[in-house]
Amino acid sequence: MTPATSPRRDGPRRVVVLGSTGSIGVQALEVVAAAPDRFRVTALAAGGSDPALLARQAVATGAEHVAVADERALPALREHLAAALAGRPLPELHAGPDAATTLAGLPADVVLNGITGSVGLAPTLAALAAAAPGGAAEGAVLALANKESLVVGGPLVLAAAGRAGGMARAVAPVDSEHSALAQCLRGGRADEVRRLVLTASGGPFRGWSRERLADVTPEQALAHPTWAMGPVITTxxxxxxxxxxxxxxxxxxxxxxxxxxDVVVHPQSVVHSMVEFVDGATLAQASPPSMRIPIALGLGWPDRVPDAGPACDWTTAQTWEFLPLDDDAFPAVRLARQVGTAGGTSPAVLNAANEECVDAFLAGLTSFVSIVDTVARVVEEAASAPDVAAGRTADDLSLDDVLGAERWARARAREVLGVPAAGRA
Structure with a gap:
């Protein structure tokens, strides 16, 4: 993948922010506010858990469209907006599970998908469809922070990106690791790359044995040593x-x-990822732990935004550690490799089962180690389960196949755990 290009037009880039009240969305709006000559927010979408914050964001940015996934939040959103705007016209409001997808297809130069979970797949596909020739946002870039949509719907996203000019042209990664890789890949040709090296902080339980992990509590799991994220991502x-x-x-x-x-543990989270080339050279992207740099780069891709985030202080003594991953205590990466190699709906099964297991763990209904154990069992069973489309190739995989596999995986994970439905949207 070479760096995505970006639409060229006079004036600030029109930005749609999906997941605006989450961590990525809030920081994205801070980046926009600091660079009004570069960016202008035209639409905001959120789940609806904090309509007051969403209303404040809409007023501050002047967004023309505002959406909530939870229709029950619409009256409160309208009330907050009316009070803040004091008689001025309200933005166009959208509500319901498809609201973010609607906004993703609006005319724009950049769509930032900061939604958490596989519910981000439909907006990802809508943004890419709009970016394709003849679409409402022809030439736009999808700044992708919602990794689940790519993991769950890989073949569908790749096909949609192809219609929009190719993954390299249509998608700018926002995850700090993948943003780092994209930056490092500027240093060489595709045929010069030997391997990619993702860094991992190791989380709060780095160095723990599997036996010690058996008694981990939700409070411990949510105490990440480096990053402030939502409960699902933190778990x-x-x-x-x-x-x-x-x-x-x-x-x-x-x-x-x-x-x-590859994956290497790097507790300091300063080196965000690396690319090793065939001659033995390795390029690394380093900056203090902050999402503002990858977010700003996603919004401005391929251009950098001056002063987007903090730089390393080379006048201060510091030590960076790199440690091998313990696959026995933390088998999730090994399982993901197997699933990614299998392809088809297997990644959708893994992600959906994991979301259900995390919900159960955070509710105190299952143990920490059972999360990955249960996911592995569901993935194994899916290979021979009817109506999961496990053997489908990328060419004949449909969105219905992916959604059906997800529904099966969620139900089976709950059965294995012996817990009731979590009520996930």
Missing amino acids: NSATLVNKGLEVIEAHLLFDLPMDRV
Whole structure:
């Protein structure tokens, strides 16, 4: 994958932010506010858990479209907007599970998908469809922070990106690791790349044995030593499922076999990832732990945004550690490699089963180690389960196949855990 190009037009880039009240969305709006000559927000979408914040964001940015996935949040959103705008016209409001997808297809130069979970797949596909020739946002870039949509719908996303000019042209990665890889890949040709090396902080349980992990509590799992994230992503980081998803994501984004995507533990989280070239040279992207740099680069790709985030202080003594991954205590990356190699709906099964297991763990209904154990069992059973389309190739895989596999995986994970439906949208 070579760097995506970006639409060229006079004036600030029109930006649609999906997941605006989450961590990525909030920081994206801070980047936009600091560079009004470069960016202008035209639409905001959020789940609806904080309509007051969404209303404040809409007023501050002047967004013309505002959406909530939870229709029950619409009255509160309208009330907050009316109070803040004091008689001025309200933005056009959208509500319901398809609202973010609607906004993703609007005319724009950049669509930032910062939604958490596989519900981000439909907006990803809509943004890429709009970016294709003849679409409402022809030539736009998808700044992708929602790794699940690529993992779950890999073949569908690749096909949609192809229609929009190719993955390299249509998608700018926002995950810090994949942004780092994309930056490092500027240093050489595709045929000069030997391997990609993703860094992992190791989470709060780095160095723990599997036996010690058996008694981990949700409070412990949510105490990440480096990053402030939502509960699902933070738990995924603790189990290293997040890193497994990132391995699959890198494989798809940069078109390299799974066995050429490695993981190394780097507790300081300063080196965000590395690319090793055939001559033995390795390029690394380093900056203090902050998402503002990859977010700004995703919004401005391929151009950098001055002063987007902090730089390393080379006047201060510091030590960076790099440690091998313990696959016995943390088998999630090994499982993800198997799933990514299998392809088809297997990644969708892994992701959906994991979301259900994380919900159960955070609710105190299952143990920490059972998360990956249960996911592995569901993945294994899916290979021979009817109506999962496990054997489908990329050419004949449909969105219905992916959604059906997800539904099966969620139900089976709950059966294995012995827990009721979590009520996930």
